[in-house]
Amino acid sequence: MSDLPDSELLPLCLEHNFWTWSAQAQVQPIPIQRARGVYFWDIHGKRYLDFNSMVMCVNIGHGDERVVEAIARQARELAFAGPQMATRPRALLGKLLAEITPPGLTKFLYTLGGADANENAIKLARGYTGRWKILTRYRSYHGATYGAIAATGDPRRLAWEPLTMPGVVHFLDPYRYRSTFHRTCPDLPEEEFTQDYLNHLEEVIQYEGPQTIAAILLETVTGTNGVIIPPRGYLEGVRALCDRYGILLICDEVMSGFGRTGAWFAVEHYGVVPDLMTMAKGLTSGYAPLGAVAMKPEIAAYYNERVYQGGLTYNGHPISLAAAIATIEVMKEDHLVERARATGEVLAEMLAELMDRHPSVGEVRSIGLFGAIELVRNRQTREPLAPYNGSSPEMMALRRFLLDRGLFLYTHWNVVLIIPPLIITPEQLAEGFAILDEGLQITDRAVEA
Numbered sequence: 001m002s003d004l005p006d007s008e009l010l011p012l013c014l015e016h017n018f019w020t021w022s023a024q025a026q027v028q029p030i031p032i033q034r035a036r037g038v039y040f041w042d043i044h045g046k047r048y049l050d051f052n053s054m055v056m057c058v059n060i061g062h063g064d065e066r067v068v069e070a071i072a073r074q075a076r077e078l079a080f081a082g083p084q085m086a087t088r089p090r091a092l093l094g095k096l097l098a099e100i101t102p103p104g105l106t107k108f109l110y111t112l113g114g115a116d117a118n119e120n121a122i123k124l125a126r127g128y129t130g131r132w133k134i135l136t137r138y139r140s141y142h143g144a145t146y147g148a149i150a151a152t153g154d155p156r157r158l159a160w161e162p163l164t165m166p167g168v169v170h171f172l173d174p175y176r177y178r179s180t181f182h183r184t185c186p187d188l189p190e191e192e193f194t195q196d197y198l199n200h201l202e203e204v205i206q207y208e209g210p211q212t213i214a215a216i217l218l219e220t221v222t223g224t225n226g227v228i229i230p231p232r233g234y235l236e237g238v239r240a241l242c243d244r245y246g247i248l249l250i251c252d253e254v255m256s257g258f259g260r261t262g263a264w265f266a267v268e269h270y271g272v273v274p275d276l277m278t279m280a281k282g283l284t285s286g287y288a289p290l291g292a293v294a295m296k297p298e299i300a301a302y303y304n305e306r307v308y309q310g311g312l313t314y315n316g317h318p319i320s321l322a323a324a325i326a327t328i329e330v331m332k333e334d335h336l337v338e339r340a341r342a343t344g345e346v347l348a349e350m351l352a353e354l355m356d357r358h359p360s361v362g363e364v365r366s367i368g369l370f371g372a373i374e375l376v377r378n379r380q381t382r383e384p385l386a387p388y389n390g391s392s393p394e395m396m397a398l399r400r401f402l403l404d405r406g407l408f409l410y411t412h413w414n415v416v417l418i419i420p421p422l423i424i425t426p427e428q429l430a431e432g433f434a435i436l437d438e439g440l441q442i443t444d445r446a447v448e449a
Contacts, residue, residue, distance in 0.1 A: 009031050030042055037061045059260065082313075090316050102268065110317075114278060115145040122214075150165035154224075194232060262340045264337055276299065337422075343426060350433045
């Protein structure tokens with residue numbers, strides 16, 4: 001099959017594959033051939049600048065030979081070992097993760113990705129506390145498996161209700177630009193804004209009964225739902241509420257981890273240590289499927305004499321673990337966390353300049369190389385350019401224009417996400433922003449005076 005003609009690649013893919021998150025008759029995949037650094041190429045030789053790290057995961061960039069060789073070397077030595085086996089990659093990765101995760105997170109359960117990492121974190125929390133409810137936010141995404149989609153707050157869960165996992169209660173995000181509580185007082189001091197949303201969360205805890213709540217699960221920085229960055233004091237306040245009521249804090253760092261925000265993990269910006277922390281995506285930079293749950297030793301110790309009723313055939317798969325080890329080593333060797341922090345300042349400046357030039361840009365947000373452009377029809381009313389859980393002709397036209405010009409990124413309703421590989425240079429950022437600058441003329445024409 002290695003000699004498959006390029007002309008047959010797309011027809012065969014469409015004939016035999018069932019595509020996720022898609023109406024099958026409307027699928028239009030890019031027939032990709034190769035990738036290197038911050039670019040990938042289709043079978044026609046067209047080059048795309050990857051402003052989404054493919055699926056928000058290729059943090060070290062495409063085609064890094066150090067990771068490719070580590071995978072090949074591991075495959076030659078030991079391609080598979082069962083989940084009850086001790087292997088060299090297991091020994092090494094656990095040590096590496098303990099060195100880069102927040103202090104006190106010293107035990108790791110390996111999964112295949114972010115969704116099952118979040119589900120296992122929920123299981124661990126429920127078992128440890130003896131409680132069953134899980135509180136999550138409405139503008140959250142935690143994965144597509146049954147438990148993870150139930151924990152998800154956004155509309156992707158609705159198609160599968162009421163058969164999803166019971167016991168999930170959602171609460172509101174501290175989303176300053178679209179605050180439910182402050183539509184008539186946009187200039188409220190940040191401390192008061194934060195406290196209002198902590199009061200809201202505490203009220204939900206009291207209504208639900210703290211004795212029934214096992215954990216609060218939240219994305220440290222909300223990802224696909226708009227790169228919503230917690231306001232000053234919020235995460236610290238959630239940690240305090242958890243401590244007050246004996247509730248575990250689970251931080252979902254699947255997207256925000258591994259340098260994305262200019263720190264190894266986003267929680268580091270806030271000085272907060274969760275009880276459990278989930279990760280995936282950047283853990284291997286997408287070179288192999290892997291997720292993990294980091295936990296405090298007392299949670300792991302609870303299961304010293306109790307059987308943990310959970311597992312996966314590919315738990316601790318040596319090839320995936322080898323990819324993670326190599327990825328972390330590349331990040332350290334190339335100082336990618338520090339680079340993301342520095343280049344993130346350039347990204348913030350470029351976003352601010354876009355907002356100055358384009359009336360359709362209502363707000364820009366970023367932390368490290370995790371950015372968002374929120375598009376509106378009217379800056380005063382903040383009417384979004386696409387409705388909640390919907391699109392619009394203008395957003396579709398913008399995405400088509402960007403793809404035509406070779407800029408690959410993700411749009412979510414009225415938000416454009418900027419999530420490039422951490423190796424991107426200021427010059428490459430400028431290359432993409434020049435295309436964005438031109439494309440936003442399309443959305444500017446939709447602005448209502």
